Amino acid sequence: AQSVTQPDIHITVSEGASLELRCNYSYGATPYLFWYVQSPGQGLQLLLKYFSGDTLVQGIKGFEAEFKRSQSSFNLRKPSVHWSDAAEYFCAVGRIQGAQKLVFGQGTRLTINP
């Protein structure tokens, strides 16, 4: 069965610093991969997605993620974080065939220090 692991439950970075959030997945074939962000009191918003092609994908709000098949990873990065990036981030994997379902990681809560 497919699964997603986000090893870091909580990360704190200073405003202006770079950010990397880790995501590892378990899946038998090429997965569809997503990063969502949940701001306090809000629903989930899609940051970016990977289906195929270029393994470095660009998303909204200056985020990017790189798919590394050899490491079963899809880490999210941002070169310089802003206070407004404080939120919870979820990585998710989806099946290619059959049921269109997402499996989510546990989430990483990001705190920004001024």
Add this chain to the structure above:
Amino acid sequence: DADVTQTPRNRITKTGKRIMLECSQTKGHDRMYWYRQDPGLGLRLIYYSFDVKDINKGEISDGYSVSRQAQAKFSLSLESAIPNQTALYFCATSDFIQGQGSYNEQFFGPGTRLTVL
């Protein structure tokens, strides 16, 4: 106006009560989903529906039921609420477009915070 709406946004109820959470969408999507979010567990799928005649159980459907009243409406019911159903509940929708595999982005509502005392 929001594309995916959920009512109520907050609800406090007592053990044993019947509760219905409602979801409506104006995106014209056929596929709708119900998730629950618990701290440290991420989002887990309760039920999903690919059209008004298609209802499927997700990974944690026990204690829940759903109704797809129309393409735009998908309700989640707790027949007899219990405290461990206290959680944040999300509805989501997605479209299906050939040529992108069988996978498309899911769009989420703002969530319903349910507390069962």
